[in-house]
Amino acid sequence: MTPRFDKLGVVIAAISAYAAFAAPFATFRANRIVPGQARSILEALPATTGTLLLAIIVAAALIALFKTPLVLRLAASVMALAALALLIGVAGTFLTPAGNTFARVSPASGFWILIFAFTLLLADVLTRLNLSPLARVGVLVVAALAIGLLLISGSWDNLSILKEYFNRADSFWAEGSKHVTLALGSLAAAVIVGLPLGILCHRVENLRAGVLNVLNIIQTIPSIALFGLLIAPLGWVAAHVPGAAALGIRGIGTAPAFVALFLYSLLPVVANTVVGLAGVPRAANDAARGMGMTDRQRLFGIEFPLAFPVILTGIRIVLVQNIGLATIAALIGGGGFGVFVFQGVGQTAMDLVLLGAVPTVALAFAAAIILDAVIEMTATKRRVETA
């Protein structure tokens, strides 16, 4: 019997072969801003460990290359990713000369390509397994726990990104909580204002086009400009409205960032509320009216629950978008993970950029998976109930 190739597996095997044998695994630098020297897997790890890692990668790539059972592919991808995650920490310790606090070891292109290749394999397996929403959140939790465990165990302590973290541990959590507060707070404000506005637009046809057009135009203003433009009016409010300054409203800082994110969030919330309400079947509404329900009862008992999955989709768009946009708040002194990104760009210190970028991407990614799962659950529940 001739073995059959898996098409995606061919791609994965090819890029992982390149990454494992031709690309650098880690970069060593004498201090944080000088250009680095590349180290291959065998140079970056103790001899036996390096050979072991290569063996694991080759085995996993072979499993990906041929048509193999899904369970085997799942095991191969998890195994390869775990080995990579664990051993990049070992490389950090191995390459750092003892007692040297200036030397920096960071993952290099080969490591990232290998992570990409096996994440691709994992994503393919998970897609084919067609997991239930709860199971997907479960996978996310397990992955988060594994990463948390690696962080706590200290096995990554000698990697450059964590060295940047140790230098700024306090400000990292402060900026992180600012980032989350900005993203979630502006979302909450947008929901509080956007839902009634959407309902109003649904009921009053004359209002709909006007409101949606204005919100559409706000979306075209580049984020850095909108952040900047809000500095002046908020500065004025702080100076002239008694009590405003005490509430933390200031020209620069968190207030304009919050208002800008709120304005960007309104369109998806309002538009999806309108679309969701418009999609409520006429029969459902008629039946409710026939039963003698009042307008308010109809809204909360029938229309709103039926439109809920669509509205949630709008909220998902807003949350993911806000987590990304909140990085720009740093430009106007609004804090958030963007502080590290822009500091890093300014100092050409890429580890610092990563310290800001990695948590942002992780947050956005987790938010997308969790909300997607919630949307799917509410949508299927609805279908079961209406069936």
Place this chain on the structure above:
Amino acid sequence: MKAWLPSLLRLALVVLLVAFVTNPGWFEPLLKPLTENNAPVIYNQGSLLTLTLLHLRTVLIATVAATIVAVALAILVTRPAGAEFLPLSRSLVNIGQTFPPVAVLALAVPAVGFGEKPTLIALFLYGLLPIFENALTGLTTLPANVVEAARGAGMTGWQRLTKVELPLSAPIILGGIRLSVVISLATATIGSTVAAKTLGEVIIAGLLSNNLAFILQGGLIVAALAVLIYDGLSAIERYTARRMGREAE
């Protein structure tokens, strides 16, 4: 609303935009109240016209590249040979959208250096997603009877693709391009944080020197460009949709 009013407004916006980028001096009295301490009113470290053209060029290059790659990928995964990749490509598009543009931009710098290149990479990656998604929708929701008829008429796979499937999906693909261009126009301004020559330069100069007039002129030019291009592409989309007898989404 009268039917001619939107066209008139659009025309006025075009005239205003062209007048502003070619002769910003005319508008100085309007913006003057926004500055303090005799700060310059009009951006003075480069011509607004050049920056606008460079901004548009960056967006154009990125969008053309993204369109070619995204449509080619969508065609690949909708052929029988590439069908295996379809579910995976969908989840990848979903994951890709969670990457914030600033992060992509900053992470591209070590690989390609400062300037226009990281911006092009970020715009390209960001532009891919909406176009790919729409091309996929277009190619997978073709009316089955039309495709069958094309097969029955003895068309080869290539002929079906170029003469039936792509023309029929054109309006939906154009919709994706429109979304991608509008996102790119705004995202390109962030490129100036890594020293790309775009209109973001004007806005950032305004942020750094606390000059509201700079922020406003940079922001308004980008917003006007976005509104006009969005309108123009919507019109082309409606035109092709009418020709194809398909409703644009």
